[in-house]
Amino acid sequence: MSDIIQLLPDSVANQIAAGEVIQRPASVIKELVENAVDAGADEIQVVVKDAGRTLIQVMDNGIGMSDTDARLSFERHATSKIRNANDLFEIRTKGFRGEALASIAAIAQVTLRTRQSDEELGTEISINGSELEYQRGVSCPTGTIFTVKNLFFNVPARRKFLKSNSTELRHIINEFQHIVLSHPEIGFSLNHNDSDLYRLPAGNLRQRIIHVFGKQINTNLNNLKSETSIVNLTGFIGKPENARKTSGEQYFFVNRRYMRHPYFHRAVMKAFERLISEDTYPSYFIYFDADPHSIDVNIHPTKTEIKFENEQAIFQIIQAAVREALGKSSVVPSIDFETEGVVDIPVLRKDSSFQAPEIPTNPDYNPFDAGPSPGGYPRKKEVLYDWEKLYNDPGPTRTETPEEEQRLFTEEEVNTQKAAEFIQLGKRYIITPVKSGLMIVDQKLAFERILFEQFIFSIAHNRGIAQRELYPSKLDLEPSDYLMLLEIKDELAMLGIDIGDLGTNTVVINSCPAGIESTDLRELVESLLEEYKQTEQKVGGSAIKNVAASLARAASAGSLRILQHSEMQQLIDELFACENPNYSCDGKKITTILKQGELEQYLK
Numbered sequence: 001m002s003d004i005i006q007l008l009p010d011s012v013a014n015q016i017a018a019g020e021v022i023q024r025p026a027s028v029i030k031e032l033v034e035n036a037v038d039a040g041a042d043e044i045q046v047v048v049k050d051a052g053r054t055l056i057q058v059m060d061n062g063i064g065m066s067d068t069d070a071r072l073s074f075e076r077h078a079t080s081k082i083r084n085a086n087d088l089f090e091i092r093t094k095g096f097r098g099e100a101l102a103s104i105a106a107i108a109q110v111t112l113r114t115r116q117s118d119e120e121l122g123t124e125i126s127i128n129g130s131e132l133e134y135q136r137g138v139s140c141p142t143g144t145i146f147t148v149k150n151l152f153f154n155v156p157a158r159r160k161f162l163k164s165n166s167t168e169l170r171h172i173i174n175e176f177q178h179i180v181l182s183h184p185e186i187g188f189s190l191n192h193n194d195s196d197l198y199r200l201p202a203g204n205l206r207q208r209i210i211h212v213f214g215k216q217i218n219t220n221l222n223n224l225k226s227e228t229s230i231v232n233l234t235g236f237i238g239k240p241e242n243a244r245k246t247s248g249e250q251y252f253f254v255n256r257r258y259m260r261h262p263y264f265h266r267a268v269m270k271a272f273e274r275l276i277s278e279d280t281y282p283s284y285f286i287y288f289d290a291d292p293h294s295i296d297v298n299i300h301p302t303k304t305e306i307k308f309e310n311e312q313a314i315f316q317i318i319q320a321a322v323r324e325a326l327g328k329s330s331v332v333p334s335i336d337f338e339t340e341g342v343v344d345i346p347v348l349r350k351d352s353s354f355q356a357p358e359i360p361t362n363p364d365y366n367p368f369d370a371g372p373s374p375g376g377y378p379r380k381k382e383v384l385y386d387w388e389k390l391y392n393d394p395g396p397t398r399t400e401t402p403e404e405e406q407r408l409f410t411e412e413e414v415n416t417q418k419a420a421e422f423i424q425l426g427k428r429y430i431i432t433p434v435k436s437g438l439m440i441v442d443q444k445l446a447f448e449r450i451l452f453e454q455f456i457f458s459i460a461h462n463r464g465i466a467q468r469e470l471y472p473s474k475l476d477l478e479p480s481d482y483l484m485l486l487e488i489k490d491e492l493a494m495l496g497i498d499i500g501d502l503g504t505n506t507v508v509i510n511s512c513p514a515g516i517e518s519t520d521l522r523e524l525v526e527s528l529l530e531e532y533k534q535t536e537q538k539v540g541g542s543a544i545k546n547v548a549a550s551l552a553r554a555a556s557a558g559s560l561r562i563l564q565h566s567e568m569q570q571l572i573d574e575l576f577a578c579e580n581p582n583y584s585c586d587g588k589k590i591t592t593i594l595k596q597g598e599l600e601q602y603l604k
Contacts, residue, residue, distance in 0.1 A: 021103040024162060025052020025151055026171035028108075031100035032146050033179050036060035039144060042202065043187045046176065050193070051168035053151060053159075061143040064116040070123045071135060073112075076102045106130045107158070108151045114144040129154045166487040170480040173197065177212060177479075178258035181251060181285065184208035197479070209236065209285060213249065214505065216476055220283060222329045226321035230313055231290045233321050237268075238283030239329065240275040245526035247533075248478040249283035254290055257297065259306045267315045271322035279527070279557065286318070422568040427560045430568050437595040445584040446575045447559035452552035452585050453578045455513070459494050459544060466496040466511035473509040473521045474502070481529050482507070488532065491547040497525070516555045527554035535586075549585035 022028060029046060036044045039062025049055040065073065076099060104110060105127040115122025124138040152159035162168060169192060176198070180188045184205045190198040200211050210218050221236040238249070250268075252259050264286075272282050294309040308314055423431045430441040477485065482505040485492075489499050496513030509521045516524070531550035563571070575581045575590070584590055 021099050022107060024171055025056060025168055026175040028052065028056050028104055028148055028151065029058065029172055030175045030179070031104065032056070032058040032148075033176070035100065036062055036144065037179065037183055037186065039063050041143060041186065044189075046188070046190045048169075048172060048190070048192045051165035052172060053162065053165070053168070054149065056148040056151070057146065059143070059145045061141070064119075064122070064143050065114045066116060066119075067123045067135075067137075070112060070114050070125055074101050074105050074110075074125070074127060102130075104148060107155050108153065109149040111147040111149075112144070113138060113140045113147075115140050115142055117142045164487065166483050170483050173480050173483070178251075180212065181208060182253045182256045182258060182287075205285075205287075206236070213478060214476060217249075217283070221285075222325050224284075224286065224321055224325040226317060226324070228317055230294075230310055231288050231308075231317060233286060233288060233317065235286040236284070237286070237322055237325050240272060240282060240326070243272070243276040243280035243282045245280055245523055246478070246481055246530045247281045248481055249285075250281060251285045252288065253286070254288040254295060254297075254306055255292065256287075257306075258304060260304050261306065263311060263315065264318055267318040268322055271319045271326070275326070284322075422565055422572075424563055424568065427562060430563075430571070432568075432572070434593065437593055437597075437599060439591060439593050441572065441575070441591050442589075443563070443571070444556050444559050445588055445590045446571055448552045448556040448584050449578055449581065449590060450571075450574045451516075451555055452549055453580075455495050455548040455552060456545070458496075459548070466498055467514040468498075468511045469509065469521065472500070475507050475509060475522050475525060477505050477507065477529075479505050484529060484532065485525070488543070488547050491544045492551075494544065495548060495551055497551075499525075513551075513555075524554055527557060530554075552585060 021031065025048070029048070029052070033044060033046060036058060039060060041060035041062035043061050045057075045059045047055070047057040047059075101110075106129065109129070110127045112125045112127075113122060121137040122140040123135065124140070125135045126133040152162070172192075173190070176188070176190050180186075180198070180200055184207065185202050187202045188198065188200045189196065198212070200208065203211070206218070206221060209221065217238075220238045220242040222239060224233060224235050224237050226233040250265065252261050252264060268282070268284055268286070276282060290308070296307040421432065424443075425431060428443055430443055430446075432439050432441075485499060485507060486501060489501075492499055496511060498510040500508040500510055502508055509525060512521055512524065528551050531553045532547065535546045535550050582590055
């Protein structure tokens, strides 16, 4: 039998590697800008056209490359950062695996121009889909210029799965922010379609955060600093009162490398417990300085997931550091031991006697007596109207078929309960008796389903009614959220939300859908954006339905309140008038029935 195992051609191997390293245009920018940082540049310019589909250009004034290094840099596993296996545990640079340029050149048309300061001529190399077209001497400034055109031109299946330009541009901005926030000493610029999105001068960390997110964030920043034998922390945390409904200003960096770490995020959120509501996010920019031997930065292709040696201890350090920063800003009450004359603690002398305090009691008081209460006030007798209906005989019972057991609730059963009593539990659940037992309705999900179907009906029949605001609300957004809102602007207009673009990451909200009660339209839009981020990640569904579902979830957040009997009846009526009353937009059960047999089991 003949041999069947063979080595892949370099071009194919590079395309396979590109599948791990280069997922979208933002991945190219990440790799090229990180290389520019490692090259010692203090000025880095990024130029993008059509969200990176047509052109990506990264220019730096770093040390440049020699003629030989320039050609070798496009080979797989070619790197200047690693000499032996031990170097993997001393990594403080960005790229080090040597796959980036080979991967980019495998799926795009790449031109490199580079020159070192002690050379008169530089080098220009052109590679088309891993095929070298030419290498020649050229006159160019010191540093490196990478030009990447027609990304995924030879992999149409990958190009087809790219999102809209606005979505891809959001990813580019996110990757750009990760790098610029970890290197404030370097000047950066980002230009898209001949328009400057960022022009960031070199400065300190606070100045860089302000330049990225706007002047309004300056008053929201509290200093954070903690030095321990395990890890050192520096950076800033936001004030609780400025926590927002949308995520986006939460950043961890380790040894000047951006990372995602859900476990450490929980440490920050735990420090903010009882200071912010559960559905809001505080800002934080936390920088870790750790021994490279104590971390593993190569457990994920994008190197954004990092493993720490002692994560439980670091969790406690983060929580304590954040609490200390909040305490110093007078957000968390602290005890001042240097204060004099404030707390008067009596001193017990040796010759003085101690007498225990007396508590007046009534030995004749019977808690089961309907007479006056211990304080002399008359008891208030609680009255439960129509409570007898809970004990009505449900009539003869029969064994349901499996299909009927899976059935949640029918309109026929609802119609028989028009006069039923309703009990509200915890501002979230409505309980009402039905023929077969007790029906439990999730109040928030019921509101969500009703609003969603109203929105879809309005769109289908062109009946979206906008309620104009007497005083439009102005909203400053994080750049990626700003682009996302503009991306769904037309869909929001169909739902009754009129968004005006004021430029520089600022919008004005001119109207909201009629019938939605919201005391703060800014909170509604922030919640909408956060919900849409989650909806956008799910597969399937049209854009307008995703926006309608996101708006329904955001607007239903205000439904967790005490309802009158008539309001509960109306909610049930409207729910079972829906096309699908049993499930929410994302498939969660709205209603369930606790059958009489189950109740009897619980009471045995």
